[in-house]
Amino acid sequence: MAAFDWFWRAMGGSAARKNHKRGEHVAAQAEATREESARLSDEELRTRLRQGDDGERLAALAEASRRTLSLDPFPCQLQAVQLILGGDVIQMATGEGKTLVGAMAAVGFAAQGRRVHILTVNDYLARRDAEWMRPLVDFFGLTVGAIDESLSREERRDVYQRSIVYGPVNEIGFDVLRDRQVTAREEEVQGEVDVALVDEADSVLVDEALVPLVLAGAAPGEAPTGQITDIVRDLVEGQHYEIDDERRNVFLTDAGADRVAAALGVESLYEGEDAGSTLVHVNLALHAKALLIRDIHYVVREGKVQLIDSSRGRIAELQRWPDGLQAAVEAKEGLRVSEGGRILDTITIQALMGRYRTLCGMTGTAVEATDQLRQFYDVGVAVVERHKPLARVDEADRIYATMAEKNQAIVEEIRRLHATGQPVLVGTHDVAESEALAEELEDLDVAVLNAKNDDEEARIIAEAGDVGRITVSTQMAGRGTDIRLGGADEAAYDEVVAKGGLAVIGTGRHKTARLDHQLRGRAGRQGDPGRSVFFVSLEDDMVVAGGSGERITAHPDADGRIEDKRISHFIGHCQRVTEGQLLEIHAQTWKYNKLLTDQRAIIDERRARLLDTDLAWEEFQQRAPERAAELADLPGIAEAARSIMLFHLDEEWAGHLSIMDEVRESIHLRAVAKETPIDEFHRIAVREFKDLAQRAVDKSVETFESVPIDEEGAHLEDHGRIRPSATWTYMVSDNPLSSSGNSVFSGIGNIFR
Template identity: 50%
Template sequence: MGVSQRLKNRFRKFLQRPGTTVDLGPLSKRLDAIEAREEALKELDDAALTDAAREASDFTEICAVGREAARRAISQRPYDVQLLGAMALLSGRVAEMATGEGKTLTATIAAYGHTRLGNGPVHVLTVNDYLAKRDAEWMEPIYTLLGLTVGSVTEAMTPEERREAYAADVTYVSVSEAGFDYLRDQLVTDVADRVQRDLATAIVDEADSILIDEARVPMVLAGSTNTESDPVHEAAELVKTLRNGKDYEVAEDGRSVAFTEAGLKNVEEKLGGIDLYADDQVEHLSAVNVALHAHALLRRDVDYIVRNGGVELIDEMRGRVAQRRRWPDGLQAAVEAKEGLSATAEGEVLNTVTVQAYIALYKTVCGMTATAVHVGEQLREYFKLEVAVVPSNTPNIREDDPDRIYSAHDTRDEALVEEIKIAHDKGRPVLIGTLDVKASERLAEQLAEAGVPCHVLNAKNDAEEASIIAEAGAVGAVTVSTQMAGRGVDIRLGGSDEKDRDKVVELGGLYVIGAGRHDSRRVDDQLRGRAGRQGDPGASVFFVSLEDELVSRHAGDILPASPRMDMDGVVHDPQVDYAVEHAQRVAEGVNHEIHRNTWRYSVVIEQQRLLLAERRERLLTSEVAAIMLLEKSPEKAKETDEDVLSDAARAIALFHLDRLWADHLAYLSEVREGVHLRALGKLDPLDEFHRSAVPAFQDLLTKVEERTIETFEEVDLTDGWEPDRAEIVRPSATWTYLVHDNPFGSELDRLIAAVGRRLTSGG
């Protein structure tokens, strides 16, 4: 039997969205041929199927064999749309597939296909360790039947365990762990110490989150340093005594703060009568400013939580703890000081790569997500990736109501609680997405007062995330969640075992409510997509307040002074509807521009890092260092034992290359901060950055050679080679972390703002 007419009609509708997505027509034509292979493959025993899997070499056979392996191994026969998604991934595209359409199984067939097409090894990059481990274990029976090995990498693994996982045909790993392993591999002094193999193919799960939202996040490998100064704690104690409005003023957008003239004098007196703007007080000035920002602008349970004696940042896109992430520019230490915690060492940056640059190292990149079209232009701009929109297996019958907009938080929250209570009293499951941790806890308290029990899923209990979200479709369940929590986990009607499915279907399915619009439409769409999975009934609505930060920050100037509203406080005004949509578009535009600007600066750094990595690879895997010493220091080189010369030359050259690269990164960080001053003089900051970065890198390459020769000539090699003898001691400890965006711009931006405020106030 061929593809049904109903499915063909829906393919026709989805095959192409002009200007934004690719045509899936040529791929959909293969579906009949794939189905035609089904009966013959069913006749094979497992060993014969494995043999057939090893011979498959085109999309049709790959999908046919993959479908049969999935049917046998996990009792799931992939739908035609899943095979269409797999072919889109095999074509190097980002497949947009609705929530609940089976992306995990789709990726498995694509991973198998890429190995058969000679594109292995394959890394399936996930957003966290939980999904990497879960998906690898879940899909392992399929891979085994297909004659492939599969592994997963998690944070707690040893280098030996990581090496074994990466040796598999397919490896599931979070993008941050993969990036950290790459950075560590870039500093090995023996090839055998590496854990990763070639970066061949990446299948990116939740592609919009990783490729766009996380793209500019730097992954950092840091090393211990001897000097640790901490002027920030003193400054934090001082700013606690200051008063808003008298000693400092917060800007309307809530993103900057500056001392008043009186506040500045107060601070200078408390610091012993110093002039904070004197040349010798830069460290004090920086510490005081960063402490003020931490005190006045960063909010506990919104921007961060305090847990287990430490400050943990919250990822604003996911509403979850951002694992191993730090703010830059001393801001992390300032928040730790604000909360009365001891400072954690930032250490010296030994190497760094952004998520975007790391992904670009793979020869083949493809991905999947439920929300790709909104960022199609960015995927094309930064990764040369096209979006393929795959239709859902069954029509989406979810009812999406228009936003309910209220003039104030209070009336919105009252209406929200009442709406939840009505649904709960009927037994209908409700999932509510909030914008931050504080809002989720406040709503939970309001629901408790109204007699509605609920589960709270937020950054504070992410370990229970999967089990909580899996039961969000049970009869009477009320789940309050930060909006992106639980991504990657199915919500089945009637609970994870679906025992009460019929009852929940009768009640209208899962009811998703957004308590406010997010800065990104994609995040709202992901939340909405929790309901209506695989043709299930469901409904969604967003409750918005004109006091929400998104609206007040980005559309406050276009809101009508007296919007039309009914007796219940619900606003019915086309101008307000437009303002909310406008605010979201502006917020997305701002984030895109920040991404583009950051990317422009990182391009030259990444080019330099790649050039250095090539040079390092030659030093590590050849005798180029020994040859150089024979040329530049022939007398000593010829006196040295050949094996000793090889080992010493390699170790000394690698040490100086790594040492100078760390120094170069520190220098570029200073330059990046300082170019904003030059912008005041009508110079292009990016041009100025390049003007400093390019010659500095050329100087680095020269110095590597000079210092290698110098060290070689100084060290005594008569009794063999010992690194300690040459004083080339590497850091005693290394650790990894992600740099979280500084929410207030650069340190220098803040200093300029403070100086400007002081001058305009007559100081």
């Protein structure tokens, strides 16, 4: 009983238990009325959804699903729908039908007159699910659409007006940023938001919570010169620079600083008129050299640096590092340095979620993210039992003394399983590892899925359960395609079942157990047989980082394998340490972001007043009465006044972001003066923001009195007040779950030492 009580406390206490019990009760009610619902006409079902009690509504949704999609929801799926409608994030195992659950819940919300955004992890899933579930939505007289990168402004506006909108979370966020730049309400595409139903909720809400989505405008970017890049390329770790134990920060030694200074022909990197700029460029080049590794953090494809989303193992579309660091990596690789851009606005995914009145979602691994979901979003977690009992066998870790011995054992195990015809899925941590493993197995037919070929994802994953298949994949989270035993058409299902189902091999524990469970969950779908095992070495990054400073003695056998419960417990301890580190990084980073998010809300309120009223014109009449009197009879003068004031408000906000970005990059230096960095950051942010709105008004008045204004509006460009002629969107890699060196806050933010 004590363990049961602990579980509910972890889930969020009595409220979580109450919602879970209600979900079970309503699902049971729906099951009891299924036969009756089957006898109803289509119109009667529609009436039931609008006017029935909760059980009747669920039953109506279930019967409509059967009629339109030929999918008959299981009782566990009905329970999941009710839990989502109650505002929970639900955990459902892989293959249990989350796509249908999400669509049914969205229809349930939309039938109440609420507008629903179903947030996915990529364009493909948004398009696929919107089309797949369209018949169910249409049945109830509702509308559905999908947002993707290719849509025009007009097409986006049309989709956002529909009852249910599927879209990648980043595209939804980018539309928010673009809407924040409009000078008239009719230019907005998104409008008011209401319900966010997040697919792969832990991946989006936790792993990517602090990824900043950025809107940039054309401006020259800064990058290390070719000379600095060449000098830094020859520096030696341990002699000229050092990297911390977590491989997140790098800094020059005295010898390194002297060597670089001599090569540049300056007396010191830390003194002189251009010292600040030079030191920034040196550290950018050093960060690119030491912490950002090709085929681990990025790939080079078609002459471009493309970042790898380490939580999913695929190319991070539209993602880049801050301009200076992006340029440093391009220079390191000998590529053309891309144009920089002034940041006009930014929003984190966590802040984006805060815009919705209701936040809910679904995933296969929510329990391990309960603390983060409750702490940062105030949402509960509910576990939905499987439709069929789990038949997968999860073996104990196979632990080895060295990485070389572990890798050899992995290759031997893959060959052994392949000889039996059992399909094997191998989960690796990065592109380099997946390709090295495939090379070791080059005599076999190995399908490799990583960031270099993720466009082939659906085909590779769909066939991974066929007889004798070997699939080597980087991180499996959010892949969105089930692995069916016997291949995509399940033609060899019985044969694969007889061989034991899909075998999953992990080449090392992840920094959080949740990612391990996501990989394990690819086997044992819908009661199918399967097995999973992780290979771990004492040299693995997670073990080294989590066990830093602890001495452990082990006694491996002739093959390097360690069978000692103490060591197994030590591995678990290391993972819990890294999980704690990630949570702390998230909490600390959010503290830096939270104040700017609150300040942006103030700007949004000011913008809304300017857009929806004649406030700008009224202020000009008060502050510049003579000029206002001259223009009082001019058609469209209120719109012209609005455009001037919005221009300066947006300019001041962009300037504020630039200032705070510089502060954040050097804030750790405050610790040298015995000041708390986060407190000092907040003090500066409050000080800089205090007069922002007033500065915008003052500059607006100056512009109002000086620029030509006629029937066509205010000619701001005549006085150099020009909005960027080109803008683009991208994501800054600022992910606490990323591999070493891939967090802006803990990486680039701390290289100045």
